[in-house]
Amino acid sequence: MTLSEIRKKYLEFYKARGHAVIPSASLVPENDPTTLFTGSGMQPMVPYLLGEDHPEGTRITDAQKSFRTGDIEEIGDNRHTTFFEMLGNWSLGDYFKKEQLPWIFEFLTKEIGLDPHHLYVTVFIGDEQNNLPRDTEAAGIWRRLFKEKGIDAEVALLGSEADGYERGMKGNERIFFYDVKKNWWSRAGVPGNMPAGEPGGPDSEMFYDFGTPHDPKFGKECHPNCDCGRFLEIGNSVFMQYVKKPDGSFAQLPRKNVDFGGGLERIAMAVSNIPDIIDVCHRPIIDALERMSGKKYASDSPEAPAFRIVADHVKAASFLIGDGVLPSNNERGYFVRRLLRRAIRYADQLGIQNVALSTLVEPALGQYEEQYPETYALREMIGQEIDKEEKRFRETLSRGLKEFERWYSPIESSYEGYSVERSETIQKRMPGFVAFNLFTTYGFPIELIFEEAKKRGIEIDMEGPQGFKEKMREHQELSHTASAGVFKGGLADHSEKTTRLHTAHHLLLKALQIVLGPQVKQRGSNITSERLRMDFVHDAKMTDEQKAEVERIVNEKITEDLPVVRSELPREEAEKIGAEHEFGQKYPDRVSVYSVGPKGATVEDPQFEKAFSIEFCGGPHVTRTGEIGHFRIAKEEASSAGIRRIRGVIE
Ligand SMILES: [Zn+2]
Numbered sequence: 001m002t003l004s005e006i007r008k009k010y011l012e013f014y015k016a017r018g019h020a021v022i023p024s025a026s027l028v029p030e031n032d033p034t035t036l037f038t039g040s041g042m043q044p045m046v047p048y049l050l051g052e053d054h055p056e057g058t059r060i061t062d063a064q065k066s067f068r069t070g071d072i073e074e075i076g077d078n079r080h081t082t083f084f085e086m087l088g089n090w091s092l093g094d095y096f097k098k099e100q101l102p103w104i105f106e107f108l109t110k111e112i113g114l115d116p117h118h119l120y121v122t123v124f125i126g127d128e129q130n131n132l133p134r135d136t137e138a139a140g141i142w143r144r145l146f147k148e149k150g151i152d153a154e155v156a157l158l159g160s161e162a163d164g165y166e167r168g169m170k171g172n173e174r175i176f177f178y179d180v181k182k183n184w185w186s187r188a189g190v191p192g193n194m195p196a197g198e199p200g201g202p203d204s205e206m207f208y209d210f211g212t213p214h215d216p217k218f219g220k221e222c223h224p225n226c227d228c229g230r231f232l233e234i235g236n237s238v239f240m241q242y243v244k245k246p247d248g249s250f251a252q253l254p255r256k257n258v259d260f261g262g263g264l265e266r267i268a269m270a271v272s273n274i275p276d277i278i279d280v281c282h283r284p285i286i287d288a289l290e291r292m293s294g295k296k297y298a299s300d301s302p303e304a305p306a307f308r309i310v311a312d313h314v315k316a317a318s319f320l321i322g323d324g325v326l327p328s329n330n331e332r333g334y335f336v337r338r339l340l341r342r343a344i345r346y347a348d349q350l351g352i353q354n355v356a357l358s359t360l361v362e363p364a365l366g367q368y369e370e371q372y373p374e375t376y377a378l379r380e381m382i383g384q385e386i387d388k389e390e391k392r393f394r395e396t397l398s399r400g401l402k403e404f405e406r407w408y409s410p411i412e413s414s415y416e417g418y419s420v421e422r423s424e425t426i427q428k429r430m431p432g433f434v435a436f437n438l439f440t441t442y443g444f445p446i447e448l449i450f451e452e453a454k455k456r457g458i459e460i461d462m463e464g465p466q467g468f469k470e471k472m473r474e475h476q477e478l479s480h481t482a483s484a485g486v487f488k489g490g491l492a493d494h495s496e497k498t499t500r501l502h503t504a505h506h507l508l509l510k511a512l513q514i515v516l517g518p519q520v521k522q523r524g525s526n527i528t529s530e531r532l533r534m535d536f537v538h539d540a541k542m543t544d545e546q547k548a549e550v551e552r553i554v555n556e557k558i559t560e561d562l563p564v565v566r567s568e569l570p571r572e573e574a575e576k577i578g579a580e581h582e583f584g585q586k587y588p589d590r591v592s593v594y595s596v597g598p599k600g601a602t603v604e605d606p607q608f609e610k611a612f613s614i615e616f617c618g619g620p621h622v623t624r625t626g627e628i629g630h631f632r633i634a635k636e637e638a639s640s641a642g643i644r645r646i647r648g649v650i651e
């Protein structure tokens with residue numbers, strides 16, 4: 001069964017059970033300042049899980065494009081990918097456990113034909129410290145479902161992951177109780193870490209058993225959460241049923257939600273019963289690579305990781321470029337750059353000399369033509385961007401190599417800004433900072449520096465205060481501090497300050513259009529509790545007068561204390577009234593729109609024709625502009641060709 005077939009069956013299955021099928025959100029999160037990329041199906045749903053009404057109702061389902069940056073360096077094993085799709089279904093105060101578990105079980109065992117004998121589940125063991133009960137309800141439902149298939153599913157009380165490795169699995173055990181670390185969900189993690197007012201609840205994961213032997217390198221005994229590869233997690237149902245009270249205790253939420261997410265590629269692996277993501281996920285790219293390299297892919301060959309890396313990275317980069325993220329040195333763009341450069345390195349390793357990575361775009365996107373026609377339609381542009389990046393990288397490589405030669409050559413007596421005393425004898429040792437400089441200044445990949453050194457019999461100084469390791473450590477520390485704000489948590493920050501900045505962001509876009517012209521379009525944004533940042537299409541530096549005028553307009557609208565109104569309406573109608581939306585973004589049939597002003601506008605009578613600003617937006621926003629405070633442009637600069645960037649703060 002192909003990815004498309006499974007995806008289609010899933011969406012149809014939930015549609016038949018009253019769910020609205022919504023399109024995937026962009027890989028670049030909208031209004032979510034805490035994370036660079038959409039990494040799960042839940043992410044765009046957070047405002048609704050926290051209580052906002054969803055314009056499509058209380059039962060929602062989708063397949064969400066997702067990208068996870070965490071383990072780019074670890075891609076190459078048989079089950080991880082950076083890009084994947086997450087199948088999701090949500091109950092927003094609608095159905096709960098007794099519908100969710102039987103449905104997902106029916107989908108897996110009947111619709112796509114998984115053998116229930118291969119399925120294992122986990123449930124929440126309870127938390128005495130916080131007086132949270134064991135989830136016997138979920139366990140009871142699972143027991144009954146397995147029984148209906150003629151399977152006697154016994155329960156096992158494991159507790160922590162360590163307990164699992166110690167005790168293992170016995171007899172007919174199929175339902176495993178784990179602790180807060182494994183089977184509790186909240187944005188803040190375990191119950192003890194949750195702030196007052198935060199919702200959370202137990203979850204229940206499903207695992208597929210490939211039946212491969214346990215690898216004791218991971219722990220004494222095997223259990224569903226073991227990492228040896230025998231079990232693959234294919235889905236998780238989160239039951240948001242509690243809220244933490246100010247006194248630290250937990251109460252039942254009046255409106256309980258279900259959040260289900262399951263990796264499409266992993267479910268496809270289970271359906272094929274082959275523990276290798278390649279076959280279900282990357283086959284067309286692998287075929288192309290086999291033709292280009294003259295080598296055959298075999299899942300246990302030493303070259304398998306290189307095949308998998310090239311396939312994963314080209315696909316992920318194609319989708320990211322399709323969603324507007326071009327290779328560059330800043331934030332998001334840097335991930336695309338890393339993916340492509342790494343793919344080139346590994347394609348070279350496969351013996352494909354001067355690979356044209358862009359020829360892999362068609363095989364990478366072909367299987368998504370039906371589901372993501374808007375991405376597929378961009379394949380030519382995507383190929384061109386990849387070509388450009390490949391060219392840049394090849395230039396970097398040859399420049400780096402030249403620099404390497406320069407240092408190495410006995411005739412030279414100094415090296416770029418450093419006076420390196422040298423003679424025939426020190427040529428065989430490269431100071432750590434020189435190697436480091438090749439990496440940071442010339443962008444020469446670290447693995448290549450070591451390879452070139454090895455070829456020439458040169459040793460790189462690794463230890464000591466000037467050694468390579470120390471330099472790298474300092475470098476990583478710096479870049480971690482810089483990005484810590486973005487990567488923490490991973491879910492939207494809806495703090496009051498961020499909300500105020502978000503509304504200011506809407507006012508700013510409109511003010512820019514007034515001052516610079518209606519052609520000004522937003523091309524990306526990012527809001528933290530410190531500042532807002534907006535990229536927009538404009539081809540010249542703003543003058544001081546223009547900046548002052550934009551600030552004046554925004555502050556004027558703040559002083560007028562205009563109402564901010566949220567409306568839900570059909571997409572076409574929203575387009576007709578001129579609501580701003582991001583270029584290339586696909587929206588559902590019913591959308592949420594925020595309008596600012598005029599005075600007297602209300603939810604019942606939003607008076608769009610007199611509004612100052614109207615945008616497609618999920619919120620949240622302040623209710624009146626007067627809450628924002630004084631707005632100031634902190635910086636205006638070039639972001640990339642034809643794109644300007646503004647940083648704004650409120651004081
Ligand atoms: Zn195991």
Ligand SMILES: [Zn+2]
Nearest residue numbers: 031615617619
């Ligand atoms: Zn907005």
